[in-house]
Amino acid sequence: xxxxxxxxxxxxxxxxxxxxxxxxxxxxxxxxxxxxxxxxxxxxxxxxxxxxxxxxxxxxxxxxxxxxxxxxxxxxxxxxxxxxxxxxxxxxxxxxxxxxxxxxxxxxxxxxxxxxxxxxxxxxxxxxxxxxxxxxxxxxxxxxxxxxxxxxxxxxxxxxxxxxxxxxxxxxxxxxxxxxxxxxxxxxxxxxx
Numbered sequence: 140x141x142x143x144x145x146x147x148x149x150x151x152x153x154x155x156x157x158x159x160x161x162x163x164x165x166x167x168x169x170x171x172x173x174x175x176x177x178x179x180x181x182x183x184x185x186x187x188x189x190x191x192x193x194x195x196x197x198x199x200x201x202x203x204x205x206x207x208x209x210x211x212x213x214x215x216x217x218x219x220x221x222x223x224x225x226x227x228x229x230x231x232x233x234x235x236x237x238x239x240x241x242x243x244x245x246x247x248x249x250x251x252x253x254x255x256x257x258x259x260x261x262x263x264x265x266x267x268x269x270x271x272x273x274x275x276x277x278x279x280x281x282x283x284x285x286x287x288x289x290x291x292x293x294x295x296x297x298x299x300x301x302x303x304x305x306x307x308x309x310x311x312x313x314x315x316x317x318x319x320x321x322x323x324x325x326x327x328x329x330x331x332x
Contacts, residue, residue: 177245181327199330221302
């Protein structure tokens with residue numbers, strides 16, 4: 140298997156319980172780094188920097204995200220005709236697909252991203268300076284790239300886990316991703332705010 144292929148589709152090698160185990164390790168790393176970098180994974184596709192974050196909060200965020208993804212993608216797979224799809228395959232591959240997000244809290248290890256973000260929205264009369272905005276945009280590039288990488292991983296996870304192709308796979312994936320994002324946001328907002 141080519142290295143680039145493995146980076147975007149490790150699911151031909153890891154699926155089910157093995158992917159779930161590897162994904163769980165990344166979940167623990169992500170929660171620890173979220174605590175250090177004051178970040179929240181408060182939605183399937185979300186990462187927000189906050190004033191203070193705790194390990195348990197970041198871990199629960201990720202558990203809610205995993206539950207939302209697993210249920211929504213499993214329902215979408217079954218509705219799309221993938222009758223042999225296993226719940227463990229969806230859970231494992233989707234959790235492993237979120238691995239790129241684990242390191243992103245390091246971008247806020249000094250609190251800079253949070254401070255500049257609060258400045259940008261907090262005082263609209265005095266927006267951040269040009270150099271602060273340039274730095275914020277530069278630091279946002281990895282977040283965008285890692286989000287794209289994670290979504291590409293999710294697409295391949297769904298494809299491998301369901302054996303769906305074409306429009307059934309595409310429509311099922313899009314509907315499930317939107318539903319999972321909505322479900323996770325609702326549950327996390329009810330639980331923690």
